[in-house]
Amino acid sequence: MLVQRTGWGKSIVYFIAARLLREQNGNKGLSLLISPLLSLMRNQIEMAERMGIHAETIHSANTERWDAVEKQLLGDEIDLLLISPERLANADFYGRVLQQVAPRILMLIVDEAHCISDWGHDFRPDYRRIARVLRLLPRNIPVLATTATANNRVVEDIRQQLGEELHIHRGALARRSLRLQNILLPSQAERLAWLAAHLDTLPGSGIIYTLTVADAERVTRWLQTKGFDVHPYHADLENPLREELEQKLLHNQVKALVATVALGMGFDKPDLGFVVHFQRPGSVVHYYQQIGRAGRSLDSAIIVLLGGEEDDEVINYFIRTAFPPQAHTEAILRALRQSPEGLSIVEMERKVNLSRQQIDKVLRLLSSETPSPIVQTGSRFVLAPVPYSIDVERIQKLTALRRAEQEQMQQYMQSAECLMLFLQRALDDPHAEPCGKCAVCIGNPIVSPMVDEQTVREAVHFLRRSEIPLEPRKMWPSREGLSICRGQGTIPESLRAEEGRALCLWGDAGWGALVKRGKYNHGFYSDELVEGIVDMVKRWNPQPVPQWVTCVPSLRHPHLVPDFARRLAESLGLPFVPCVHKVRETRPQKEMQNSFHQVHNLDGAFEVHSWEGMAKPVFLVDDVVDSGWTLTVIAVLLRQAGSGAVFPIALAKQVLRGG
Amino acid sequence: MDALQTSTQVATLLCAHTGNDPIQPLTQSEYVRLVGWLKDKGYPLEELLSPDIYLLLLEGEEPTGLPAERLKALLERGAQIALWMEKWSNAGMWIAGWEDAEYPPVLHEKLRKQAPVLLYGFGNPDLLQQGGLAIVGSRHTSENLLESARRIANRCAQQSWAVISGGAKGVDRAAMLGALEEGGTCVGVLAADLARIATSYTLREYLLSDKLCLVSPYHPQSGFTAGNAMGRNKMVYALAELALVIACEKGKGGTWAGAKENLQHRWTPLFVMVGEDAPEDNLALLELGARAFPTHIEGLLREQLLSLVHSAQVGQIALPIEV
Ligand SMILES: [Zn+2]
Numbered sequence: 008m009l010v011q012r013t014g015w016g017k018s019i020v021y022f023i024a025a026r027l028l029r030e031q032n033g034n035k036g037l038s039l040l041i042s043p044l045l046s047l048m049r050n051q052i053e054m055a056e057r058m059g060i061h062a063e064t065i066h067s068a069n070t071e072r073w074d075a076v077e078k079q080l081l082g083d084e085i086d087l088l089l090i091s092p093e094r095l096a097n098a099d100f101y102g103r104v105l106q107q108v109a110p111r112i113l114m115l116i117v118d119e120a121h122c123i124s125d126w127g128h129d130f131r132p133d134y135r136r137i138a139r140v141l142r143l144l145p146r147n148i149p150v151l152a153t154t155a156t157a158n159n160r161v162v163e164d165i166r167q168q169l170g171e172e173l174h175i176h177r178g179a180l181a182r183r184s185l186r187l188q189n190i191l192l193p194s195q196a197e198r199l200a201w202l203a204a205h206l207d208t209l210p211g212s213g214i215i216y217t218l219t220v221a222d223a224e225r226v227t228r229w230l231q232t233k234g235f236d237v238h239p240y241h242a243d244l245e246n247p248l249r250e251e252l253e254q255k256l257l258h259n260q261v262k263a264l265v266a267t268v269a270l271g272m273g274f275d276k277p278d279l280g281f282v283v284h285f286q287r288p289g290s291v292v293h294y295y296q297q298i299g300r301a302g303r304s305l306d307s308a309i310i311v312l313l314g315g316e317e318d319d320e321v322i323n324y325f326i327r328t329a330f331p332p333q334a335h336t337e338a339i340l341r342a343l344r345q346s347p348e349g350l351s352i353v354e355m356e357r358k359v360n361l362s363r364q365q366i367d368k369v370l371r372l373l374s375s376e377t378p379s380p381i382v383q384t385g386s387r388f389v390l391a392p393v394p395y396s397i398d399v400e401r402i403q404k405l406t407a408l409r410r411a412e413q414e415q416m417q418q419y420m421q422s423a424e425c426l427m428l429f430l431q432r433a434l435d436d437p438h439a440e441p442c443g444k445c446a447v448c449i450g451n452p453i454v455s456p457m458v459d460e461q462t463v464r465e466a467v468h469f470l471r472r473s474e475i476p477l478e479p480r481k482m483w484p485s486r487e488g489l490s491i492c493r494g495q496g497t498i499p500e501s502l503r504a505e506e507g508r509a510l511c512l513w514g515d516a517g518w519g520a521l522v523k524r525g526k527y528n529h530g531f532y533s534d535e536l537v538e539g540i541v542d543m544v545k546r547w548n549p550q551p552v553p554q555w556v557t558c559v560p561s562l563r564h565p566h567l568v569p570d571f572a573r574r575l576a577e578s579l580g581l582p583f584v585p586c587v588h589k590v591r592e593t594r595p596q597k598e599m600q601n602s603f604h605q606v607h608n609l610d611g612a613f614e615v616h617s618w619e620g621m622a623k624p625v626f627l628v629d630d631v632v633d634s635g636w637t638l639t640v641i642a643v644l645l646r647q648a649g650s651g652a653v654f655p656i657a658l659a660k661q662v663l664r665g666g
Numbered sequence: 667m668d669a670l671q672t673s674t675q676v677a678t679l680l681c682a683h684t685g686n687d688p689i690q691p692l693t694q695s696e697y698v699r700l701v702g703w704l705k706d707k708g709y710p711l712e713e714l715l716s717p718d719i720y721l722l723l724l725e726g727e728e729p730t731g732l733p734a735e736r737l738k739a740l741l742e743r744g745a746q747i748a749l750w751m752e753k754w755s756n757a758g759m760w761i762a763g764w765e766d767a768e769y770p771p772v773l774h775e776k777l778r779k780q781a782p783v784l785l786y787g788f789g790n791p792d793l794l795q796q797g798g799l800a801i802v803g804s805r806h807t808s809e810n811l812l813e814s815a816r817r818i819a820n821r822c823a824q825q826s827w828a829v830i831s832g833g834a835k836g837v838d839r840a841a842m843l844g845a846l847e848e849g850g851t852c853v854g855v856l857a858a859d860l861a862r863i864a865t866s867y868t869l870r871e872y873l874l875s876d877k878l879c880l881v882s883p884y885h886p887q888s889g890f891t892a893g894n895a896m897g898r899n900k901m902v903y904a905l906a907e908l909a910l911v912i913a914c915e916k917g918k919g920g921t922w923a924g925a926k927e928n929l930q931h932r933w934t935p936l937f938v939m940v941g942e943d944a945p946e947d948n949l950a951l952l953e954l955g956a957r958a959f960p961t962h963i964e965g966l967l968r969e970q971l972l973s974l975v976h977s978a979q980v981g982q983i984a985l986p987i988e989v
Binding site: 039147170 | 669670672675676679684686688689715716717739741742743744745746747748749750751752753754755756757758788789861862864865866867868869870873874
C-alpha cells in the first residue's frame with residue numbers, strides 16, 4: 008500500500024507495474040484498476056496514453072464504447088482496465104465481460120484504498136466487497152493499494168482486513184505551497200458578500216466547495232449575477248457536462264467551479280490557484296483531501312475556510328442519515344423473512360413504508376456485512392443462511408467517530424496554532440511542523456475577512472429572490488390502479504400540473520426562516536411572505552396567466568393555508584375559490600416514505616366542487632412541498648373537474664442533499 | 667470467509683468450475699495425476715503459486731500428459747476465482763479441499779482417488795463426520811413410500827442418528843424434512859443448485875441452527891446432469907454408516923445405478939425396503955447383495971441394523987458348515 012499525497016505520482020507506479028507485468032507475461036493479460044470516480048479515470052487514461060500504455064475504462068456513462076472495449080479486451084490488446092467498484096459489483100458486467108477477461112488479470116490495483124476502511128472518511132460498501140475479494144486472492148497475483156489520505160487508524164484497519172503481508176510505503180503529506188486562512192461569517196448572506204468582494208483577488212482558477220447541491224446552485228447564481236464566470240458542479244449534472252466543466256477549469260477558462268464533493272478524488276489540475284469552502288466540511292481528512300488539489304505545481308495557492316451558522320445543522324443531518332435507522336433494517340429483514348420467493352426492490356417498496364433511497368441504504372449496509380444476511384440472485388434479494396444481528400456497536404462507534412471529526416473541524420476553525428500543523432497532526436503525519444505562511448503563522452489575514460454592508464444587503468435580497476422550480480410529476484408510482492383517473496402509467500399531459508415555483512428552501516437564509524416561524528410558532532404566514540410571492544409571480548410570469556386561486560385543504564390546520572391563499576389572491580387581484588375539499592383524514596405525507604405509499608395515502612382523500620369560472624388557468628397554493636404528490640393529485644382532480652392549466656405555488660421546498 | 671489454505675487455493679484454481687471457463691479445469695483424474703507426479707518429484711502443491719513455475723510445468727508435461735500452457739492459464743485465474751467465490755462465500759458458503767479439517771476423512775478412506783477434490787457447502791460441516799443413515803430412492807414414488815421414508819427419518823431423529831440424503835425431490839426430500847422436522851440432523855448431498863437450495867425458505871432455519879449441512883462436489887450454481895448425480899451418490903454412500911433404498915427401478919435410473927455401484931465397491935452396507943408397499947424391483951437388489959430392511963424393528967435403529975449386518979457376515983462365514 009502506497010500512502011502518498013495527491014500529485015506525488017502514484018499512478019506512474021501502477022502504470023509501469025502494469026506494463027512490466029504484461030511484458031513478462033508475453034504481452035498477454037491485463038491489470039485491473041478499481042477506482043471510485045469517473046473524473047479520476049478520464050485524467051488517468053490520458054496520462055497513461057502519454058506514457059504509451061493502453062488503458063481503457065468501462066463505466067455506466069460510456070456505454071457507447073463498451074462494444075469496442077470488450078472487443079479489445081477479448082483480443083488481449085489492453086494493458087490496464089479501469090472500472091468503478093460499482094461496476095465490479097454489477098452482476099451483468101461481471102457475467103458478460105469481467106468473467107471473460109478475469110482469467111488473465113495479472114495485478115489488481117485499488118485506488119483510494121482508504122475507502123476499504125470503516126474509519127475512512129468516505130467508506131463505500133462496495134469497497135468491503137473488494138477487501139473480501141483481495142482476501143481470497145492467491146499469492147501469485149500482486150495487489151497494489153494506493154491512497155493520499157489515511158491516518159494511522161485507517162492504515163491499521165486496512166492491514167487487518169487485507170492481512171499481515173501488506174507492505175506500507177508512506178510519505179509526507181504537507182504541501183508547501185498552501186497558504187491557509189479561516190474566516191467565520193455566520194450568515195450565508197455575509198459569505199456570499201465575501202465571495203463577491205474577494206473572488207477577484209484570488210489567484211488563477213479554483214474551486215468553491217459547498218456542502219449541498221442546492222447551495223452549489225445558489226452560490227453560482229449569486230456570483231454570476233455579480234459578473235463572475237463560475238459554474239455549478241455536482242452529482243445531478245449529466246456526465247458530458249461535468250466533463251466539459253472539468254476541462255474548462257483545467258484550462259483556466261472559468262474563475263471557479265462551485266462544487267460539492269462530486270468534484271472529487273484525483274481531479275488533477277497542477278495549477279489550481281485556490282480552494283474556498285463556503286461551508287465547513289465534516290472532517291479533517293475530507294477537508295485536507297479537497298484543499299490538497301490546489302497548488303501542486305505552484306509556489307503559492309490560497310485556501311480559505313469560511314464557517315457559517317448552518318454548518319453543523321447540515322453535517323448533523325449527514326451524520327444522522329449516514330446509516331439507516333435500525334427500524335428500517337429490521338423492516339426489510341422482516342419483509343424478506345415473510346417472502347419465500349425473496350423480494351425485488353419494487354416489491355420491497357410495497358411491503359415496507361420506506362423510500363427507494365432508504366431501501367437502497369439498508370441493502371447497501373446489509374450487503375457490506377461480512378458475511379452478509381442477504382444475497383442477490385437476478386433482481387431479487389433472498390436471505391442468506393448466515394446468523395445476523397444488526398451491528399449496533401459498529402454503527403455507534405462510527406457515529407461517535409463522525410462526531411469527533413466534526414468537533415476537530417470546529418477546533419480547526421478556531422485554531423490559534425499553525426493551521427497546517429494542526430491538519431498534519433490530525434492526519435498522523437510524522438513530518439508535521441509549522442508552515443510559516445498561514446494566516447496564524449504570519450499573524451495577519453492573507454485575504455481580508457471584511458464584507459461591506461451594501462453587498463450583504465444585496466445578498467439578502469438575492470436570497471429572497473431565489474425561488475425554486477417545482478417540476479410536475481409525470482408518472483404514477485405503481486402499476487396498481489388508483490381510483491384517480493385509473494391512475495397507472497403516465498399521467499396524461501392534459502391532467503398534469505404545469506411547472507410551479509417554491510419561494511424558498513425550507514429553513515434557508517432568505518425566506519426560509521420566516522416560513523418556518525409561520526408554520527410552527529405563529530400558525531400564521533405573514534404579509535411579508537404574501538409580498539414575496541407576489542414579486543415571485545411577477546418574475547415568473549406563468550403563461551397562460553392564471554385567473555383564480557385555490558389551495559390545498561387540510562383537516563388538521565383548516566385555516567393556515569386557506570387564509571394565506573386568500574390574502575395572496577387579494578394581492579394578486581384574483582378571486583379565491585377554495586373548491587378543493589378534504590373528505591378523509593390522511594396521515595401526514597411526510598410520514599409516507601415512498602411514492603407508492605404517498606399516493607395511496609392521498610387516493611380518495613380530496614374532492615373538487617366545480618364552479619362556473621373554473622375553466623380558466625389557476626394557481627394551486629400550498630405551504631411546504633416535499634414529494635410533490637399532493638399537488639400532483641389535486642392538479643389531476645382539478646383538471647378532471649374542468650379547470651384550466653394548474654400552476655402550483657409553495658412557500659418552501661424541503662431538500663437537504665449532498666453529492 | 668477467511669483466506670483458503672494454500673493447497674485448497676491451488677485445487678480451486680485448477681479444478682473449480684465457475685460456469686464460464688475458457689480453459690477447461692482439470693478433471694478429477696487429471697488432478698490426481700498432477701498431484702501424484704508432484705509428490706513423486708518432492709514438490710509441495712503450494713509450489714504451483716511460485717512466480718517461476720513454468721519450467722516445472724514443462725517438465726511435467728510428458729509424465730502427466732497435461733500441457734504446461736493449460737496449467738499455467740488455470741493457475742493464473744486467481745482474480746476470476748476470487749471474484750466468483752466472494753459472492754457465495756459472503757452468503758455463508760465454505761469450500762473444503764483434501765487437507766482441510768472440514769473435509770471428512772471417510773471420503774478419502776472409502777473413495778480414495780475418487781474423493782472429490784473440492785467440497786462446497788453451507789451449514790455445519792461437522793455433520794459430515796458423524797456417520798448416519800443414507801435414505802435414498804427415486805424422485806417419483808408412491809405417497810406410501812414417501813411416508814415410510816419420512817417415518818424412518820423421524821425415528822432416526824428421535825434417536826439422534828443423522829440422516830444422509832441426496833437432496834433431490836421425492837424420497838430424498840421426504841427423508842431430509844422427516845429428520846429436520848423431528849429436530850434431528852441431516853446432511854444433504856446435492857448434485858446441482860447448491861446456492862439456490864441453500865437460500866431456500868424452508869431450509870434456512872435448519873442451516874442456521876446447525877442441524878443441516880448442504881454439501882456438493884459441484885459448484886454452487888451448476889445444473890443437473892446424470893454424471894453429477896452419480897458423483898453425488900458416491901458421496902451419499904461414502905458418508906453414511908448404513909444405507910437404505912426405499913424404492914428403485916431395476917436396471918434404470920440413478921437410484922439403481924448408485925446402489926449397484928455401492929454394492930460393488932462395498933462403501934457401506936445396504937438395506938432395501940421389501941413388503942407390500944415396496945416395488946418388486948427392490949428385490950433385484952437383494953440378489954446383488956443388499957439386505958432386506960426389517961418390517962418391524964424395536965429399539966435403537968442404528969444398533970439393530972448394525973447387529974443385522976454383523977450377524978449376516980457371521981452367518982455367511984458359518985453358512986457352509988451349517989449346510
Ligand atoms: Zn502556519
